[in-house]
Amino acid sequence: MIRFFEDFSLKNYNTFGVDARARFFFEFTELDDLTEFLQQNTSWKEERLLLLGGGSNLLLVNDFDGLVIHPNVPGVQVVRENRNQVWVEVGAGEDWDRFVDYCVKAEFYGLENLSLIPGNVGAAPVQNIGAYGVEVKDYVDTVNGFDLDTMTNYSIPAEQCQFAYRDSIFKNELKNRFIVTSVIFRLEKFPEFKLDYGSLKAEVEKRGELHPQHVRDAVVAIRQSKLPDPSELGNAGSFFKNPVVAAELAEKLKAAYPEMPAYPADAGRIKLAAGWLIEQCGWKGFRDGDAGVHQHQALVLVNYGSATGQELFQLSEKVKASVAEKFGVELEAEANIL
Ligand code: EPU
Numbered sequence: 001m002i003r004f005f006e007d008f009s010l011k012n013y014n015t016f017g018v019d020a021r022a023r024f025f026f027e028f029t030e031l032d033d034l035t036e037f038l039q040q041n042t043s044w045k046e047e048r049l050l051l052l053g054g055g056s057n058l059l060l061v062n063d064f065d066g067l068v069i070h071p072n073v074p075g076v077q078v079v080r081e082n083r084n085q086v087w088v089e090v091g092a093g094e095d096w097d098r099f100v101d102y103c104v105k106a107e108f109y110g111l112e113n114l115s116l117i118p119g120n121v122g123a124a125p126v127q128n129i130g131a132y133g134v135e136v137k138d139y140v141d142t143v144n145g146f147d148l149d150t151m152t153n154y155s156i157p158a159e160q161c162q163f164a165y166r167d168s169i170f171k172n173e174l175k176n177r178f179i180v181t182s183v184i185f186r187l188e189k190f191p192e193f194k195l196d197y198g199s200l201k202a203e204v205e206k207r208g209e210l211h212p213q214h215v216r217d218a219v220v221a222i223r224q225s226k227l228p229d230p231s232e233l234g235n236a237g238s239f240f241k242n243p244v245v246a247a248e249l250a251e252k253l254k255a256a257y258p259e260m261p262a263y264p265a266d267a268g269r270i271k272l273a274a275g276w277l278i279e280q281c282g283w284k285g286f287r288d289g290d291a292g293v294h295q296h297q298a299l300v301l302v303n304y305g306s307a308t309g310q311e312l313f314q315l316s317e318k319v320k321a322s323v324a325e326k327f328g329v330e331l332e333a334e335a336n337i338l
Helices: 031-040 042-046 096-106 123-127 200-205 212-226 247-256 274-280 309-327
Strands: 002-009 021-028 048-051 064-071 076-081 085-091 140-147 152-157 178-188 234-238 262-264 270-272 291-293 300-303
Touching: 002 031, 021 031, 031 042, 031 140, 031 178, 064 178, 096 212, 123 140, 123 178, 152 178, 200 212, 247 262, 247 270, 270 274, 274 309, 291 309, 300 309
Parallel strands: 021 064, 048 064
Antiparallel strands: 002 021, 076 085, 085 178, 140 152, 140 178, 234 300, 262 270, 291 300
């Protein structure tokens, strides 16, 4: 199935709920429909492109003067298994959390720490989504999709996806070029628990025996206590990445602010908590019109109703400037700002 519109409102296609418009909007559920559309409409090559999944990591500052492609490929199927593991292929258009729920019930384990992350399956490898000590890269086997440059579809094994913290080849070399149509995950038949993050272990233990369903329930409860539900309050999750800084800067800051959270990162560098830095600058719970900083998690910008993309962007710039001024730390947006 395909759907094609001109001058289309993206309000229901971004979790900030910003009412920006796309000049062209194309949605497909089957790869054949996509290839047929692209062959028949060669003028798309001249257009700016936006590959849009669930829109849960996107700030639309302006209308989009180009072609939005929304892969909505459905389907979940087991493609291979052995005694310990199972490979599951999932369409890019499936809702991420519904898939995690299905896995836990089917006793396919590994993704339970990633419960309740908004968005579609196709975006999970693009962003290398992560939470509570797990990144999706640990369970991605292969990413399947269509390359707009070569006009062919092919599979990319996880080793070639250049996964890093909230980053992958799909945000770099293959940006606006490779349309993810499905992802194959390699999941475990016997649970492996990763409970070291924050209060997760305590939350799981409250629920009785150690079971992946209890991990899922605990993660859902923690997220619900801190993170706003996009269907109730527009937001794009963490707006900034947690900054990774030089050890010297981290030490200097730690001396001035002994309670500052800091975690070892690669190459002797230190990861700081952007939410903490932003809260220290006094932004938590701030609201100007309908644009605000969430009251329980300062890393999350929120739209109380009719904030424009411009207003949210301006707020993000102010937050960024104040963190740079107070701590000498440059925040980098995690959300895709367009
Ligand atoms: N903190 C504050 N004030 C705040 C927010 C956080 O002091 O307003 C402190 C917390 O007390 C804690 C530390 O900062 O000591 C880290 O906070 P939290 O555990 O809430 O996680 P985070 O680092 O702010 C990251 C991810 C989230 C993910 C959580 C849990 C990024 C950019 N964000 O947030 O991912 O759910 O860890 O693993 O890495 C997302 O990417 O959209 C997202 C929500």
